[in-house]
Amino acid sequence: MNSITCPKCGKECDKLFDSVCRDCFFETFKxxxxxxxxxxxxxxxxxxxxxxxxxxxxxxxxxxxxxxxxxxxxxxxxxxxxxxxxxxxxxxxxxxxxxxxxxxxxxxxxxxxxxxxxxxxxxxxxDMCSRESGGYFEAIIQIRATGRFPTEEEKKCCSAIAREAMKSMKKKGDRLAFISECQEQKEGVDLYMGSMNASRQVCRAIISELGGSFSESPTLVGMKDGKNLYRITFAMRLPEFRPGDVIKFRGRIIQIRSSGKKVNGISLEDGSRFISTPEEIKGAEKIANIRDMVYTVLVSIEENAILVLDPETYETVAIKKPMSFSAEAGDEIPVLKTEYGIFALANFELLREK
The missing domain is CATH 2.60.40 (Immunoglobulin-like)
Structure with missing residues (x-):
């Protein structure tokens, strides 16, 4: 192979790099x-x-x-x-x-x-931490309950769900996902939220866990760069009746099992399944809660009825025998006494509620 002379340094080389030898080329190459x-x-x-x-x-x-x-x-x-x-x-x-x-x-x-x-x-x-420490918020979630006040347990649960949702949203990149303030109210809880989108996710998460519904109401608060600025109020409504509540609805005594878009329950009179909607049972009469049950003595068992002692008067009372009933005379069984009568709870019902 013919050698080539570098025109810059005069060295002999096999090939040129931009008309100079390798050493001269890389001497100035950055x-x-x-x-x-x-x-x-x-x-x-x-x-x-x-x-x-x-x-x-x-x-x-x-x-x-x-x-x-x-x-x-x-x-x-x-x-x-x-x-x-x-x-x-x-x-x-x-x-x-x-x-x-x-x-x-x-x-x-x-x-x-x-x-x-x-x-x-x-x-x-x-900017986000400055906003959070300064009390910045884009939305308010007003957590209430239909026809009643939320319990302390429900308020704590909703706040915990909101905090977990904020952590998840922040990990996904929503830097406005924070709660700037939490105000306890007699009728519920107000959460001041940094992000409108995260607020919707919180409402959906609460509904998924506790049931209920929510609506949105925008309020114009100003303008920026020629665009209207809004704050959104999310009216969160927990269900009127909670799992474990016993209601009287259209002449039937129903124990509520779950309450969301659909209300599921069971009749304490005949054990039949109950399905409805929150709107349909709105205003139904709450007569007890499954936690109000007490134990009483089972006197005897007949074909479709059982005899028990009234837990207050100790008189013998005949009541309808529940489905899946397996107790024997002399046993203590769980019952629920209401103004509409005494109802025996099957063992599996009691265990389910516990």
Missing amino acids: LIELPLVLHVRICSSCGAYFHRSRWEDIGNIEEVVLKAVENALFIHNEAGDVELYLEPREVTPYMYRVRAEVDAIVREEPVHAEAETEVRVQRIAC
């Missing part, structure tokens, strides 16, 4: 470029990283530092089969030194380059 100093902004509260005009959740501070170096590192577009190695070293909690090494193939030749930068960390509050 495989990588990295600024001597980089500045990163990290939220002191949530750890988010400010990048390209937006806050991003990345991870711990070392991951943020490495991400900033990767974003700032320039690698020549002729480089192929690039292998990058970054070595961070903490100097202070606010300063890191990062060494970058790159191996690549350029014009079929292996090339190695190194660079080092200083990363200075600025800790500030991100």
Whole structure:
């Protein structure tokens, strides 16, 4: 093979790279470029990283530092089969030194380059944490119950569901998914929410767990960049009747099993299944709760009836025998005494409610 003389340095070589030998070409070729100093902004509260005009959740501070170096590192577009190695070293909690090494193939030749930068960390509050601490909210969820006040248990459950939903939404990227304030009211709970979309998810999660329904009502609060700004009030209504409630509806005594879009229950008189809607049973009379049951003595069993002692007067009373009844005379059995009579509870009913 004929040798070629490099016009720049005069060396003999096998081929030229842009009219010069390999050594002369790579003497001026910059495989990588990295600024001597980089500045990163990290939220002191949530750890988010400010990048390209937006806050991003990345991870711990070392991951943020490495991400900033990767974003700032320039690698020549002729480089192929690039292998990058970054070595961070903490100097202070606010300063890191990062060494970058790159191996690549350029014009079929292996090339190695190194660079080092200083990363200075600025800790500030991100826009979301500033809003959260400042009481910012886009929506209000008013948790109430139809025809009654929510119980303390229900209020705590709704608040817990809301917090869990916020964690899930924040992990999915909704940085406005926070509860800025929780106000206890006699008639329920008011949750002040940072995100309208997250508020809808909370309402759906509560309905899935406890049943009920919700409606939305927007209120104009101002304008920004020529667009109307609204706050949404979510009127969350828990079911009128809870699982375990016993109601009188159209002459039937019904024990409520579940209440959502559909209300499911069982007749305490004949054990038949009951299915309805919250709208249909609205205003039904609540006469007891399954927790009001007491134990009394089973005197005797007949074909379709049983004789029991009235738990208050101790008189012998004949009542309808429930389905799946397996007790024997002399046993103590659970019963529910109401103004409409005494109802025996089958053992499986009692266990289910416990």
